[in-house]
Amino acid sequence: MSTQKTPYYADTAYRSDGIPKQQASTERSWLRRFSKKRLPWGRALSLAPDAFMRRRSPNNLRFREDMRKERQEKIAAGTYVPAPYEHVDFHDRHDHERFRFSLWSSRSQFWSYLYIFGKGWSLIFTPIYILTALALAAKSREPYFEALWGLFDETFYVTMLPLYVAWAAASLILRKFPKLWVKPSRGPIWELNRRTGLVTLFDYNNNGEYKKNGTIGEITAPFYEFDAYLESGPDRQGSMNHVLCIAHRYRDIVINFSSLVNLDNRWQMPCALWDFLQNYMDTSRPLPDLPRYEEFRHLDPTTAAHDLKTGRNPRFWIDMDDETYKQQLIQLLENIDNIDTFKRPNLMARHVRYVD
Template sequence: MATNTFDPNPYGHIDFHIRDDNERFRYALLPASSHFWMYMSGGGRFLFFLFLMASILPYFSEISIETKSVWDSTKSIFLEFFSWFLGLPLLSWAIGSTVIKHFPSLWIKPSRGPIWELNRRTGLVTVFDYKNNGEYKKNGTIGELTAPFYEFDAYIATSPDSQGMPMNVLYLAHRYRNIMINFGALLCPGPEVQPACALWDFIQNYMDVSRPLPDLPQYEEYRHLDPTTAEYDRRTGRNPRFWIDMDDATFKQVVREMHQRVANIDTFQRPNLMAAYVTYVD
């Protein structure tokens, strides 16, 4: 883009059901078949190194009591134990990585449809319903649960991981109906609450049409299409190629500053304006 040339996207003809522009933020995941190959590669790699580390002590213990030579003992242990204990995850890692790197058509595929949408233009939040009273299975009709954004409240749900560490996830829940969005797929659960708070700030800023679009690289090409943002950029003299022309060193510095602002976010020190209008029930 910096050289004013277009790099064609070989998968541009595939609708992955994702939109992130001046009008809507629509989110979708890759299908289970795509995740299968990613888990095969990543999981195989993780298990290979885990099993490798776990097998070092048993290996030396075994050869210390063997009457055969170290070389013969190693061959015996490898053929009888390591060939499958390390071989299976290594094979999984190799196959998964080969498919991902060299056969993208086998795993880069669209899912059945989007999961949720935040619409800046209409002010509506939509959760796509694939149960839809059985209609999706019958004729492929995807249900839509829609409500105004101002009727939703944000929550941070905390639950322990397998090690007992608290994992925080942002939820958006409708105040009167059973409509809820779990943002765990968009922002991975973590021990800190600040990233979830920052995501909530981003969502509010995105949906507030009285304010310009969040100043992020993905919105650079859409800023002139949003009236509020276009007026803000005209008034402030913002460079329309601010992100596009940014050099790598400056970009890294800006990202570090963003991370610092997230770490210092003051969400829980702000007044709760909704407390005057609603009663929260645990």
Template sequence: MTETDIQPYGPQAYDSRHIPQQSPQIRQHAGLLCMRLPWGNTLEVAPLTFIEDDSPTELREKEEEERRNPGSYARKQKKFHNACDHICYRQAHASIWSHMWAYMWGIGRFLFWLVLILSTIGSLITATLINEEGIWEEVIREYKTFIIPWLLAPTLLSWIIGHIAIHRLPSYWIFTPSKGPVWELNRQTGMVTVFARKPGQFKEQGYDGDFIRPFHEFDAYVHVLPTRQGMPLYSLHLVHRYQPVAIDFMPLIGRQSSDKNSLALWDMWQNYMDISKPLPDIPVLEEFRHLDPTTAEHDRRTGRNPRYWRDMDDRTFKAAILAMQDRINQLDALSRPNLMAQYCQYVDR
């Protein structure tokens, strides 16, 4: 793609300098365990997964694959209903089969080692405490008749099958597309889309198909979910201010023991959607920066190296990750004033 592919922003593209007045909020649609995050005063941050998952080596391999097979990246995105470029970020879940192989590999491996370690420790403690003649023969018999065939063998088999499926079989056999995308944030149009996964899903909201509304009508909330031990886990939700429709970003960054990654993701989404600012400077978006008008002008003015991430060496990449982590740790977004409150009236719980 070249500069001739640059497309102008749509009339409703989000511009933090020109936010329209909006209707007052009537009802709060976020859960009781949610904290609303303020708009504005963002920093140039992104969750580490948006940095670590696209190393310079992987970027160059992807670039070489595209050179050898032009259009492969676009075809793959279309097949899997995903997108991540200067136009939009569209997310789709993996298919049920893809999840199954991943669970067999990950959970099988975890349970195998867990059972092996606990059963071995338990057997040693039992034999030591009882200390009777023939106890070791009894422990070995228990291992042979119960632990190995009913606990170790099934988990080991699950681990092996999952490993073979993910790492040895052709990826197009294992990683299959889902039925369609789940949500999309579109920088060029300024719209957020929550895709209807079943007929009439948003009928009560007055939509026959997908739910599509401007970005400035959504608020970000940190959802706090306590574990069984009472420890809080945090994830980010984007909730429509006027309708009970929301996006859960947990599949992107998971649930974290700290709220910092949720705060960083909210800053990143605001920067991504705001056409008055350049695209977030993260590896996955670098190849599209020259196609976004604001970003292209910013990079021309600042003299940014267009291959900053792609030509980076491993040591510099690790330093960039640590620098981003430091910026994330210093985030204090909850104390910021909510700039969106100037354009709409919120309701308290």
């Protein structure tokens, strides 16, 4: 009896050298075209937003490796005690197979944002408040220390105390009472799957099914049926900000990546994200060479074959010293600034007729 091994990549997996012929695109409404510029497919550079590299520094990789070793040793010795919330599913994944994104629950976001708000503004306003009070007291006709105390007594409780209270309360909750803020969201938002080549948007309307029985709908389509757009708009100060979104060519499926990479006044950053997404999904190419993927590279067949052929050091990132890592980060930022996205032809036009 013969057994046939199941291929690692699905038949639907995306390959930049094997894009099928597709039907003409549907025409977008003027509202969909407004403030959105289509980005070209193909010729993606080895780029990614710098935040992707910062989140997994060599120090962080070494810490995670030590934690895994310690965990395995304790499991072998029978002394391992699971960390709080270790087995809680927070719905996010980011490895060699899939990039699944989810946000924290509203409760978790509230305490996190309160901490950031209280700490951030306290650090900004405290020196300003003190210097202003000292300057006003010096100009007062009252004795200096009386004038200074009067200013503090009149303004401190209104201006600075609320910030300090927010910072202290949020810090206390985050550090000492995890049960009050650690809570998974209802589920993921979107997923890009390298093995299947599919993009999934998770639907929480789903004709009321989620409210009835908790069933999350899935709207799925091949990656090559999405086009990327640079969406631009002014902020409150009038400065133009940019974000990447991808929209399905034939259906109403849109994924906005502003929660993944913050709005940026540099158009180059969303373009770098688009290059990253193309490289991540392209199974004819290895995984992007980023610290996050180092522990997974041997598990992806295309990447493993590439690393064997090129003799890549499997511990390239994890053994990197701080100065070299800093130079790598500087070089990445320089490459992002020099990105050539709008000079490239749209190679998808060989396979699709765009009507707008």
